[in-house]
Amino acid sequence: QSVLTQPPSVSAAPGQKVTISCSGSSSNIEHNYVSWYQQLPGTAPKLLIYENNKRPSGIPDRFSGSKSGPSATLGITGLQTGDEADYYCGTWDSSLNTPVFGGGTKLTVL
Protein backbone atom coordinates (compact mmCIF):
# COMPACT_ATOMS: atom_id res chain seq x y z
CA GLN A 1 0.00 0.00 0.00
CA SER A 2 1.64 3.22 -1.21
CA VAL A 3 1.55 6.41 0.83
CA LEU A 4 0.50 8.36 -2.28
CA THR A 5 -2.54 7.20 -4.25
CA GLN A 6 -2.59 7.11 -8.04
CA PRO A 7 -5.12 5.53 -10.41
CA PRO A 8 -3.79 2.18 -11.67
CA SER A 9 -4.40 3.09 -15.29
CA VAL A 10 -5.54 5.81 -17.66
CA SER A 11 -6.00 5.82 -21.40
CA ALA A 12 -6.63 8.26 -24.20
CA ALA A 13 -6.31 8.51 -27.96
CA PRO A 14 -3.29 9.93 -29.80
CA GLY A 15 -3.36 13.71 -29.89
CA GLN A 16 -5.64 13.95 -26.89
CA LYS A 17 -4.91 15.16 -23.35
CA VAL A 18 -4.75 13.06 -20.21
CA THR A 19 -4.32 13.84 -16.53
CA ILE A 20 -2.94 11.60 -13.80
CA SER A 21 -3.78 12.35 -10.20
CA CYS A 22 -1.67 11.79 -7.09
CA SER A 23 -3.42 12.03 -3.76
CA GLY A 24 -1.61 12.48 -0.48
CA SER A 25 -2.04 14.28 2.83
CA SER A 26 -0.89 17.19 4.95
CA SER A 27 2.22 15.22 5.93
CA ASN A 28 3.45 14.88 2.36
CA ILE A 29 2.12 16.58 -0.77
CA GLU A 30 0.43 19.53 0.89
CA HIS A 31 3.62 20.97 2.36
CA ASN A 32 6.35 19.56 0.13
CA TYR A 33 7.46 19.59 -3.49
CA VAL A 34 6.06 16.96 -5.85
CA SER A 35 8.02 15.29 -8.64
CA TRP A 36 6.87 13.04 -11.45
CA TYR A 37 8.71 10.21 -13.19
CA GLN A 38 8.15 8.44 -16.48
CA GLN A 39 9.16 4.79 -16.75
CA LEU A 40 9.11 3.45 -20.29
CA PRO A 41 8.88 -0.35 -20.57
CA GLY A 42 12.08 -2.06 -19.50
CA THR A 43 13.88 1.14 -18.55
CA ALA A 44 14.74 3.11 -15.44
CA PRO A 45 12.46 5.93 -14.28
CA LYS A 46 13.18 9.37 -15.70
CA LEU A 47 12.51 12.69 -13.98
CA LEU A 48 9.68 14.48 -15.78
CA ILE A 49 8.57 17.22 -13.37
CA TYR A 50 10.17 18.62 -10.20
CA GLU A 51 9.17 21.30 -7.70
CA ASN A 52 5.50 20.66 -8.59
CA ASN A 53 5.61 22.16 -12.08
CA LYS A 54 9.15 22.56 -13.41
CA ARG A 55 10.52 20.57 -16.32
CA PRO A 56 14.15 19.43 -16.54
CA SER A 57 16.02 20.38 -19.67
CA GLY A 58 14.88 18.28 -22.61
CA ILE A 59 11.38 17.51 -21.32
CA PRO A 60 8.80 18.87 -23.80
CA ASP A 61 6.18 21.35 -22.65
CA ARG A 62 3.48 18.78 -23.46
CA PHE A 63 4.16 17.61 -19.90
CA SER A 64 2.95 19.78 -17.03
CA GLY A 65 2.50 19.50 -13.30
CA SER A 66 0.28 21.19 -10.77
CA LYS A 67 -0.53 20.93 -7.08
CA SER A 68 -3.48 21.90 -4.96
CA GLY A 69 -3.61 21.13 -1.26
CA PRO A 70 -2.83 17.46 -0.63
CA SER A 71 -3.12 16.46 -4.31
CA ALA A 72 -1.03 16.82 -7.44
CA THR A 73 -1.72 16.29 -11.12
CA LEU A 74 0.39 15.43 -14.13
CA GLY A 75 -0.96 16.58 -17.47
CA ILE A 76 0.12 15.34 -20.88
CA THR A 77 -1.17 16.98 -24.06
CA GLY A 78 -0.78 15.91 -27.68
CA LEU A 79 -0.48 12.26 -26.67
CA GLN A 80 1.89 10.10 -28.65
CA THR A 81 2.27 6.34 -28.70
CA GLY A 82 5.76 6.88 -27.30
CA ASP A 83 4.17 8.29 -24.13
CA GLU A 84 2.92 4.82 -23.18
CA ALA A 85 4.63 4.22 -19.88
CA ASP A 86 4.18 4.00 -16.13
CA TYR A 87 4.09 7.33 -14.34
CA TYR A 88 4.99 7.81 -10.67
CA CYS A 89 4.59 10.76 -8.34
CA GLY A 90 6.96 11.35 -5.45
CA THR A 91 7.39 13.71 -2.54
CA TRP A 92 8.80 13.99 0.99
CA ASP A 93 6.74 12.65 3.87
CA SER A 94 7.26 14.63 7.06
CA SER A 95 5.75 11.93 9.28
CA LEU A 96 7.84 9.08 7.89
CA ASN A 97 10.82 11.43 7.44
CA THR A 98 11.63 9.87 4.09
CA PRO A 99 10.75 10.32 0.40
CA VAL A 100 7.69 8.39 -0.76
CA PHE A 101 6.22 7.39 -4.12
CA GLY A 102 2.80 6.71 -5.52
CA GLY A 103 1.88 3.24 -6.72
CA GLY A 104 2.22 4.24 -10.36
CA THR A 105 -0.22 4.78 -13.23
CA LYS A 106 -0.03 2.92 -16.51
CA LEU A 107 -0.80 5.16 -19.47
CA THR A 108 -2.19 3.52 -22.59
CA VAL A 109 -2.40 5.53 -25.79
CA LEU A 110 -5.15 3.82 -27.74
Add this chain to the structure above:
Amino acid sequence: QVQLQESGPGLVKPSETLSLTCTVSGGFISTYYWTWIRQPPGKGLELIAYIRYSGSTNYNPSLKSRVTISVDTSKNQFSLKLNSVTAADTAIYYCARRIASTDAFDIWGQGTMVTVSS
Protein backbone atom coordinates in the same frame (compact mmCIF):
# COMPACT_ATOMS: atom_id res chain seq x y z
CA GLN B 1 27.36 14.27 -17.79
CA VAL B 2 26.91 12.31 -14.58
CA GLN B 3 26.11 8.61 -14.99
CA LEU B 4 25.36 5.91 -12.44
CA GLN B 5 26.07 2.19 -12.78
CA GLU B 6 24.95 -0.52 -10.40
CA SER B 7 26.98 -3.69 -9.91
CA GLY B 8 26.66 -6.82 -7.80
CA PRO B 9 25.40 -10.41 -7.80
CA GLY B 10 22.16 -11.11 -9.61
CA LEU B 11 21.31 -14.08 -7.39
CA VAL B 12 21.33 -14.20 -3.60
CA LYS B 13 20.31 -17.10 -1.37
CA PRO B 14 17.59 -16.65 1.25
CA SER B 15 18.87 -15.47 4.66
CA GLU B 16 22.10 -14.17 3.10
CA THR B 17 23.21 -10.57 2.48
CA LEU B 18 22.55 -8.66 -0.73
CA SER B 19 25.45 -6.34 -1.61
CA LEU B 20 25.39 -3.76 -4.40
CA THR B 21 27.66 -0.92 -5.45
CA CYS B 22 26.86 2.16 -7.50
CA THR B 23 29.69 3.87 -9.37
CA VAL B 24 29.30 7.57 -10.14
CA SER B 25 31.07 8.72 -13.32
CA GLY B 26 31.28 12.08 -15.02
CA GLY B 27 31.11 13.98 -11.75
CA PHE B 28 32.07 13.94 -8.10
CA ILE B 29 30.11 12.18 -5.42
CA SER B 30 30.57 15.14 -3.11
CA THR B 31 27.41 17.24 -2.73
CA TYR B 32 23.98 15.76 -3.45
CA TYR B 33 22.42 12.73 -1.81
CA TRP B 34 22.89 9.22 -3.21
CA THR B 35 20.02 6.82 -3.08
CA TRP B 36 18.98 3.20 -3.46
CA ILE B 37 15.46 2.52 -4.75
CA ARG B 38 13.97 -0.84 -5.62
CA GLN B 39 11.09 -2.11 -7.74
CA PRO B 40 9.69 -5.63 -7.27
CA PRO B 41 8.55 -7.27 -10.52
CA GLY B 42 5.37 -5.63 -11.75
CA LYS B 43 5.19 -3.29 -8.76
CA GLY B 44 6.00 0.28 -7.84
CA LEU B 45 9.04 2.13 -6.53
CA GLU B 46 10.27 1.85 -2.96
CA LEU B 47 12.98 3.99 -1.45
CA ILE B 48 15.50 1.93 0.52
CA ALA B 49 17.96 4.53 1.81
CA TYR B 50 20.07 7.52 0.89
CA ILE B 51 23.42 8.90 2.01
CA ARG B 52 25.30 12.17 1.68
CA TYR B 53 28.98 12.31 0.88
CA SER B 54 29.55 13.37 4.48
CA GLY B 55 28.10 10.06 5.64
CA SER B 56 24.74 11.26 6.95
CA THR B 57 22.02 8.73 6.15
CA ASN B 58 18.26 8.22 5.92
CA TYR B 59 16.55 4.84 5.85
CA ASN B 60 13.09 3.59 4.92
CA PRO B 61 11.62 2.77 8.36
CA SER B 62 10.31 -0.57 7.10
CA LEU B 63 13.76 -1.72 6.00
CA LYS B 64 16.00 0.12 8.45
CA SER B 65 16.81 -2.87 10.64
CA ARG B 66 18.27 -4.81 7.69
CA VAL B 67 19.94 -2.07 5.62
CA THR B 68 23.35 -0.43 5.63
CA ILE B 69 24.30 2.26 3.14
CA SER B 70 27.84 3.58 2.85
CA VAL B 71 29.89 5.89 0.65
CA ASP B 72 33.50 5.74 -0.58
CA THR B 73 34.39 9.18 -1.87
CA SER B 74 37.86 8.06 -2.97
CA LYS B 75 36.29 5.63 -5.43
CA ASN B 76 33.24 7.78 -6.25
CA GLN B 77 31.04 4.89 -5.16
CA PHE B 78 28.28 4.20 -2.69
CA SER B 79 27.04 0.81 -1.57
CA LEU B 80 24.05 -1.05 -0.19
CA LYS B 81 23.91 -4.07 2.08
CA LEU B 82 20.57 -5.74 2.83
CA ASN B 83 20.78 -8.68 5.19
CA SER B 84 18.51 -11.63 5.94
CA VAL B 85 16.96 -11.48 2.48
CA THR B 86 13.81 -13.36 1.48
CA ALA B 87 11.96 -13.83 -1.80
CA ALA B 88 10.15 -10.55 -1.05
CA ASP B 89 13.46 -8.74 -1.65
CA THR B 90 13.55 -9.89 -5.27
CA ALA B 91 13.50 -6.69 -7.30
CA ILE B 92 15.25 -4.37 -9.70
CA TYR B 93 17.58 -2.23 -7.61
CA TYR B 94 18.29 1.30 -8.85
CA CYS B 95 20.79 3.82 -7.62
CA ALA B 96 19.82 7.45 -8.11
CA ARG B 97 20.93 10.97 -7.30
CA ARG B 98 18.63 12.98 -5.03
CA ILE B 99 18.48 16.76 -5.01
CA ALA B 100 17.64 17.62 -1.41
CA SER B 101 16.25 21.08 -2.10
CA THR B 102 13.58 19.67 -4.42
CA ASP B 103 13.29 16.06 -3.19
CA ALA B 104 13.60 14.92 -6.79
CA PHE B 105 15.69 12.08 -8.15
CA ASP B 106 17.22 13.52 -11.28
CA ILE B 107 19.70 10.87 -12.41
CA TRP B 108 19.13 7.12 -12.31
CA GLY B 109 21.25 4.08 -13.02
CA GLN B 110 19.91 1.49 -15.45
CA GLY B 111 19.03 -0.84 -12.58
CA THR B 112 20.15 -4.34 -11.70
CA MET B 113 17.86 -7.31 -11.17
CA VAL B 114 18.46 -9.23 -7.97
CA THR B 115 16.69 -12.53 -7.41
CA VAL B 116 16.53 -14.18 -4.00
CA SER B 117 16.37 -17.91 -4.46
CA SER B 118 18.09 -21.06 -3.29
